[in-house]
Amino acid sequence: MSKEYHISVIPGDGTGPEVVAEGIKVLENVAEKFGFKLKFTYYPLGGDHYKATGEILSDETVKSLGASDAIYLGAIGHPDVKPGILEKGILLNLRFLLDQYVNLRPVRLYEGVDTPLKDKGPEHINFVVVRENTEGLYAGAGGSLKRGTPDEVAVQESINTRKGVERCIRYAFEYCRKRDKAKKVTLCGKTNVLTFAFDLWERAFHDVAKEYPDIEADYAHVDAICMWMVKNPEWFDVIVTDNMFGDIITDLGAMIQGGMGIAAGANINPGGVSMFEPIGGSAPKYTGKGIINPIAAISSAQLMLETLGEEKAASLVEAGVVKVLRDDIKDVAAGKMGFTTKEVGDLVVEYIEKNC
Ligand code: IPM
Numbered sequence: 113m114s115k116e117y118h119i120s121v122i123p124g125d126g127t128g129p130e131v132v133a134e135g136i137k138v139l140e141n142v143a144e145k146f147g148f149k150l151k152f153t154y155y156p157l158g159g160d161h162y163k164a165t166g167e168i169l170s171d172e173t174v175k176s177l178g179a180s181d182a183i184y185l186g187a188i189g190h191p192d193v194k195p196g197i198l199e200k201g202i203l204l205n206l207r208f209l210l211d212q213y214v215n216l217r218p219v220r221l222y223e224g225v226d227t228p229l230k231d232k233g234p235e236h237i238n239f240v241v242v243r244e245n246t247e248g249l250y251a252g253a254g255g256s257l258k259r260g261t262p263d264e265v266a267v268q269e270s271i272n273t274r275k276g277v278e279r280c281i282r283y284a285f286e287y288c289r290k291r292d293k294a295k296k297v298t299l300c301g302k303t304n305v306l307t308f309a310f311d312l313w314e315r316a317f318h319d320v321a322k323e324y325p326d327i328e329a330d331y332a333h334v335d336a337i338c339m340w341m342v343k344n345p346e347w348f349d350v351i352v353t354d355n356m357f358g359d360i361i362t363d364l365g366a367m368i369q370g371g372m373g374i375a376a377g378a379n380i381n382p383g384g385v386s387m388f389e390p391i392g393g394s395a396p397k398y399t400g401k402g403i404i405n406p407i408a409a410i411s412s413a414q415l416m417l418e419t420l421g422e423e424k425a426a427s428l429v430e431a432g433v434v435k436v437l438r439d440d441i442k443d444v445a446a447g448k449m450g451f452t453t454k455e456v457g458d459l460v461v462e463y464i465e466k467n468c
């Protein structure tokens with residue numbers, strides 16, 4: 113009997129539904145080719161659902177999402193809803209409640225894609241950021257006093273547990289071992305200022321590194337990493353970092369690899385349910401125009417296939433992405449591709465059809 117995976121789909125806000133539709137088209141196509149089945153269940157979570165029903169994310173929904181094999185998410189964030197409500201209520205809550213403790217974000221310049229970095233090509237830009245995804249400044253610890261008065265005090269604390277930090281670092285080393293690259297893990301921190309949090313990170317890093325003598329354990333401060341991601345991106349193989357720094361450096365990563373339209377991401381719980389999402393957000397100004405680039409969503413679907421163990425299907429999807437970026441689309445930016453969102457999805461499917 114062929115394997116069947118239950119995939120929960122959250123198309124979400126803005127351009128989310130448009131790009132997710134293309135990812136699903138590609139997934140359905142490779143599933144048929146490689147002889148596994150996919151059962152999709154849709155959840156209407158997001159800004160419109162919140163405005164219509166007042167519901168953000170119910171316990172029941174979390175339970176049923178947690179019972180699936182993987183979650184495929186488009187984007188969360190609505191122009192009519194105060195920033196933070198949906199992002200924290202849906203996206204961060206799911207990451208936390210489903211213990212998706214790694215946010216995996218590849219930064220890879222594909223052939224045919226322009227980078228703003230002069231003199232850098234695909235051979236220089238190919239690394240992965242492993243961002244801790246359940247702790248740090250995102251944990252919501254802190255509070256405010258005398259809010260709105262001249263004596264107001266606001267405290268936002270970064271929570272770093274030995275267990276949480278160690279499991280993320282271990283994931284980075286394991287991931288590095290599987291990558292066919294320089295075999296180097298760089299810890300991105302700020303040990304010269306954040307002397308409590310990154311003291312813990314640094315000690316955990318060196319302890320875990322001892323278990324991986326085949327991998328070089330490297331360290332750089334986050335500000336220097338920003339400089340080197342621009343100046344010498346070829347120095348990096350796997351970068352591991354905390355939640356906040358990971359958020360920031362992966363937007364920089366998305367830019368040096370050519371843009372948000374092709375930046376994929378995965379929220380991973382290695383022992384549980386993982387969630388795959390393009391990192392670009394809901395892009396309200398492009399919504400409904402059919403001009404947004406679906407490659408980030410298609411590459412996120414590829415990460416999903418990899419995580420489900422469907423390696424061959426994942427490789428073929430990636431090969432399709434490589435081909436379409438190299439030979440077909442003119443530019444990765446929304447509206448400049450020379451094709452519609454749907455046509456780009458079709459091009460990837462066409463490649464799969466021909467090469468299977
Ligand atoms: C991301 C996003 C989110 C984050 C927001 C929408 C809460 O920027 O996935 O990087 O900060 O993690």
Ligand code: MN
Binds near residue numbers: 359
């Ligand atoms: Mn971000």
